[in-house]
Amino acid sequence: MFWNYFYKLIGFFWEDNEDGVKIKKLLSNRNFIFPGKKRITFLPYRNPSVSRELKRLKFRGQTGSAKVFSEIIYENINDLLDFLRFSENFNDPIIITIPISFWRKVKRGYNQNDLIIENFMKMGGKNFISWEKGVLVKKRHTKAQSKTKSRKERLVNVKNSFVVRKAEKIKGKNIIIFDDVTTTGATLKEAKKVLKKAGAKKVYFMTMAH
Numbered sequence: 001m002f003w004n005y006f007y008k009l010i011g012f013f014w015e016d017n018e019d020g021v022k023i024k025k026l027l028s029n030r031n032f033i034f035p036g037k038k039r040i041t042f043l044p045y046r047n048p049s050v051s052r053e054l055k056r057l058k059f060r061g062q063t064g065s066a067k068v069f070s071e072i073i074y075e076n077i078n079d080l081l082d083f084l085r086f087s088e089n090f091n092d093p094i095i096i097t098i099p100i101s102f103w104r105k106v107k108r109g110y111n112q113n114d115l116i117i118e119n120f121m122k123m124g125g126k127n128f129i130s131w132e133k134g135v136l137v138k139k140r141h142t143k144a145q146s147k148t149k150s151r152k153e154r155l156v157n158v159k160n161s162f163v164v165r166k167a168e169k170i171k172g173k174n175i176i177i178f179d180d181v182t183t184t185g186a187t188l189k190e191a192k193k194v195l196k197k198a199g200a201k202k203v204y205f206m207t208m209a210h
Contacts, residue, residue, distance in 0.1 A: 019049040020068040026050070032076065033083060038204050040080060042072055045181055045209035054180060054209060057112050066112065069180070069208050070119035077120075077128050090202055093174040094130045098191060099162070101141040112180055116208070129176075132169050136177075136191060139163045145187060154186035162191055164198040171199035182207045 026043055033040050043050045056062040057069075084090035097113040105111055117131055125131075142161050148154045164170070177191050182205070192203045 019053045020065070022049040023047075023053060023068055024072070027072065027076075032080065035088065039182075039185075039210075040176075040204065040206040041182070041210040042069075042076075042207075043209040045183075050209050057115070058108070058180070061109065063110065063115060066115040066119050069116045070123060070125075072208070073116070073120045073206075074123045074125055077125060081128060084204065088202075088204075090174050090204060093176045093204070094132050094170070095176050095178055095206075096132055096136050096170070096191075096195065098177065098179040098187060099136055099138040101138045103141050113178055116180065117178060132166075135164060135166055135169055136195065137163050137165055145183070151184045151186065154184050155190075158187050158190045162194045164194055167198040170195060172201050174202045174204075175200045176204045176206050178206045180207065181209045183210070 023043060026047060026049075030042070032042055045051055045054070053065050053068055057065040081093070084093070095117060097111065097117050099113075100108070100111045114133065117125075121131055138161055140161050142157050145154050145157065148157055175195055177188055177195070179188055182188055185205070188205045188207075192205075195203060
């Protein structure tokens with residue numbers, strides 16, 4: 001617990017930008033969209049710069065790291081939406097962020113997914129796509145997916161952990177679910193199930209890293 005607060009305190013005064021520069025270089029000539037899996041993924045999590053930057057954001061309170069990822073989305077969103085519109089007939093989607101539990105938000109101080117999309121919107125992302133905040137809610141606290149040992153355990157861990165509020169905002173709409181990192185995709189699939197049940201039309205996943 002002490003180290004969590006220590007890293008957060010350090011994060012207010014120091015932001016390392018070196019990894020951010022390296023991350024942007026990784027984007028050259030990368031395929032972001034995987035149509036068969038209905039997934040957009042920007043970066044490889046196995047890359048040390050990517051994993052370090054995400055850990056700074058999630059566990060060390062260095063909220064400035066969110067800007068690195070927000071810029072990546074902003075610089076590519078127009079082309080991505082054009083692709084989805086013309087090849088997938090995926091028109092006028094809205095973004096829904098994966099929520100975290102109340103207790104995890106109290107401990108961390110913020111939802112890293114909301115922070116990334118909030119920065120993206122401030123950059124001008126709202127001119128391209130809408131964000132419906134608070135539609136998907138984490139109704140119960142779960143173990144962090146990174147601490148589970150198998151795909152089966154991940155599926156069980158997140159089962160029935162989400163609920164939809166204000167379903168009228170997503171009914172008949174195309175949805176892009178955003179999460180910072182995915183491995184097995186258990187969290188995203190559970191979120192998709194709940195959103196579809198609430199009336200969402202088509203669902204695509206967008207993650208910063210896989």
